[in-house]
Amino acid sequence: MGAPSPPLVHAVDLRVSKRLLWVGPAAYPLENIARVFTFVLRPRRKEAITLFCKRVALTLALAVGMTVLILLVDAVASIGRGESSGGPFIFLVWLGTVGGFVYYLLELTQVLSARSHFVLAVETSGPSTAMVTSRDPGELIQLVGRIAHAIDHPEAEFTVRVEGINASPQIYHFGDNVNMYGGSGNVGIANS
Structure with missing residues (x-):
C-alpha cells in the first residue's frame, strides 16, 4: 500500500x-x-454516476461474453471427451467481475460522499x-x-x-464552464 x-x-x-x-x-x-x-x-457527482453505470455495463457485458465463449469452447471440447472443464474459468471471470464492481463502487462512494x-x-x-x-x-x-x-x-x-x-480533479469541478461556438480544435460539452 x-x-x-x-x-x-x-x-x-x-x-x-x-x-x-x-x-x-x-x-x-x-x-x-x-x-x-x-x-x-x-463534487463531480453526475459524471461519477455516469462513469459508474458505463463501467458496470461494460464489465457485465464483457463477463457475459467471456462466459458464453467459455461455455461454447467447453461444449465443443466436451463432445469428444464427455467431460466439462470450463467451471474454474467461469468462476475466475465472475470473481474478477465482482472485484471490478467493488472497485467501481468504492470510487463512486468517494465522490458521492465528498462535500x-x-x-x-x-x-x-x-x-x-x-x-x-x-x-x-x-x-x-x-x-x-x-x-x-x-x-x-x-x-x-x-x-x-x-x-x-487539496482537491482532486477526478472528484471536483474546477474553473468556469464556457460555451464556445466556432473555432477549431475545441473540445467540450454543451449543456442545454
Missing part, C-alpha cells in the same frame, strides 16, 4: 509580503496574478492556480478585496490563517 493521502483541508497561512502572495510554502508574484475570485467547488467547499482561487497568467477555503465565506470575499488592493498598492502587506484545500 502507498502512503496515505494528505487531508483534504489543512491550515495554511495566506500572506502578502514584498509583492509576493504566499499560500503556504508557494509564492505567486502579485504582478502575475490574472484573477482572484470565489466560487463553490462541487462542496466555498473557495478562494488565485489564477496566474500561467497554468498555476492556488485555492484556499474557510468556514466563513465572508472572510474569503474580503480576502479577494485585500489581494486586489495589494496588487494595486506595492506597500500592502498582511497575513491571514485560512484552510488550504
Whole structure:
C-alpha cells in the first residue's frame, strides 16, 4: 500500500509580503496574478454516476461474453471427451467481475460522499492556480478585496490563517464552464 493521502483541508497561512502572495510554502508574484475570485467547488457527482453505470455495463457485458465463449469452447471440447472443464474459468471471470464492481463502487462512494467547499482561487497568467477555503465565506470575499488592493498598492502587506484545500480533479469541478461556438480544435460539452 502507498502512503496515505494528505487531508483534504489543512491550515495554511495566506500572506502578502514584498509583492509576493504566499499560500503556504508557494509564492505567486502579485504582478502575475490574472484573477482572484470565489466560487463553490462541487463534487463531480453526475459524471461519477455516469462513469459508474458505463463501467458496470461494460464489465457485465464483457463477463457475459467471456462466459458464453467459455461455455461454447467447453461444449465443443466436451463432445469428444464427455467431460466439462470450463467451471474454474467461469468462476475466475465472475470473481474478477465482482472485484471490478467493488472497485467501481468504492470510487463512486468517494465522490458521492465528498462535500462542496466555498473557495478562494488565485489564477496566474500561467497554468498555476492556488485555492484556499474557510468556514466563513465572508472572510474569503474580503480576502479577494485585500489581494486586489495589494496588487494595486506595492506597500500592502498582511497575513491571514485560512484552510488550504487539496482537491482532486477526478472528484471536483474546477474553473468556469464556457460555451464556445466556432473555432477549431475545441473540445467540450454543451449543456442545454
